[in-house]
Amino acid sequence: MDNLLIKAKNIIAGKELKVIKNAGILIENGKISKIYEDISKIKISDNFKIIDAEGDTIIPGMIDCHNHLALDARLQNHLVKMNDCEAEQTIRALKTMKDDLYSGVTTARCCGDRFYIDVACRQAQKEGRIIGPRLIVSGIGMRSLHGHGYVGMPHCGPEEFRKTSRENIEKGVNFLKVFMTKVINATPFIYHFLTMEELNVVVTEAKSVGISTSCHCSGGQGLDACLTAGIDCLEHVYYITKKQIEQVKEKDRWVVYTPSYALNDELLFKFSPHDKDGSLREKEIICDCLSDAIKNELKFGIGTDGLHTGLAQEAIYISSLGAKNKDVLAGITTNAAKLCGIQNITGSITEGLEADLVILDGNPLEDIKALKRVKTVIQGGKKIL
Ligand SMILES: [Zn+2]
Incomplete structure (x- = not known):
């Protein structure tokens, strides 16, 4: 070299x-x-x-704090493509990794991929057999049988969550990921799909081997449950309330912002079951919640959630919601590294x-x-x- x-x-x-x-x-x-x-x-x-x-x-x-290797939101029907066969998803992962690296993302935190594609790619990247960001991985994302999560796999009852947690740990994942709520979900009542028992099992299994936990959580009672159970990092937090912001701060937890799903109209209208007006109303609520969280200086990372090569745009959105440029840059570099636990390897x-x-x-x-x-x-x- x-x-x-x-x-x-x-x-x-x-x-x-x-x-x-x-x-x-x-x-x-x-x-x-x-x-x-x-x-x-x-x-x-x-x-x-x-x-x-x-x-x-x-x-x-740069560090993308919320990535999925085989989920490529740049493609048509990208969510349906999560049902593609393993080979197809692996081929897609190799492409998104390369694209992300060329966009300046040298590390990515993977928040769930099927078939342990992320674990395999982490090793292959390390050995120089493929090119892409260094990977921090969570293996199989765990969702509820009746809940949201296109990349996650369905689980029902604490024992099923325990089994997959242990399988993930056995594969050598860096953290465990669960899915609590939908993405964009009209207020006032935000559905939540995991019980306290299910959450507790995942947190206990992670703690027993010294790794962290992360939850896809837009807000509502599900977010309260995550705080109680001891989930380390809350992903998305589109509907976080002032009271919850205080609690996240007090408990010193991380949040990861993925603003495109609220601020990028093209994506918002694609996901929302409502008409355009409804979507715009949601957008306003979400912008208020995220601005509040930013104003109160929660510790944050920034992620693309599968909008590969779009990390710079996500950062620009966070700046437009009121974050200082230095904090935005920290959210994709120094603080992102801390969130991933790799601050002594990279990130600055x-x-x-x-x-x-x-x-x-x-x-x-x-x-x-x-x-x-x-x-x-x-x-x-x-x-x-
Ligand atoms: Zn995601």
Whole structure:
């Protein structure tokens, strides 16, 4: 592997995402070996390849906090395609992984895929047999027999949840994922499909081996149940109330925002059973709830939920809902890494960590849309794009 020196106008470095101007990053054996605070002082031997990004900004490789490898929301009838055979879904996963990596996503957190495709792809990526983001995986997502979840598999009663939890753990997943509610679900009553007993079993099994839990949860009583059971991360939270925001904060839990499903009209109308007006009403409620959560500074990650290559757009939506650019960037880098438990491996430009980097035309701390202007992607010190 080549040793690299990258010179840049701005490097957004460290866990605090601090801007260092006219700086350089030295990469040796795939890792960030040195950050130079002044390019003019760099003296290195000839065996380094140099990337000149002196007009550009380097950020940490992006982390998609809510991904499904075989769910590709860019396709027609993408939910029905979750019933495709294993081979077809695997082929789709290989394509979405490649696309995501080229868009600047060097790590993805997979919130459920059928057939343990995510577990297999995690290993294959690690060994360099396929290209794509590093993967944090949850294996088989667990939904209720009568509940929502196109990617999850149906379960009924605590013992079925326990069995799949243990199968997932045996396969070596990084966390367990359950599905509590629908996606967009008209208020005031939000259906919830898992009992306390079922949730408790999943949390107990995860804790017994030191892994975390995550729940697809829009809001309502289901969200209260997740807080009580000790679920570590709440996905979507479209209808989170002020009271629940307080509790999430007090209990120090994570949330993952996937705003496209509420803010991207094309998707919203595709999913909603209501007419256009109904959908727009939902959109307004959801925007209010998410803005409230953002204003109260819940710890968050940002995810695409299968809208592959769309992470930059999700980040832009979160900024439009009131988040500061630095917090938005943290939600796809430093904080995202903490949420995944990989902050000592990747997620920031810190000496000793993997050289997962993205070179952007523009500084996202000043202009969040710069996240869309990806010029170069480097993963583990290897130039991908
Ligand atoms: Zn999802």
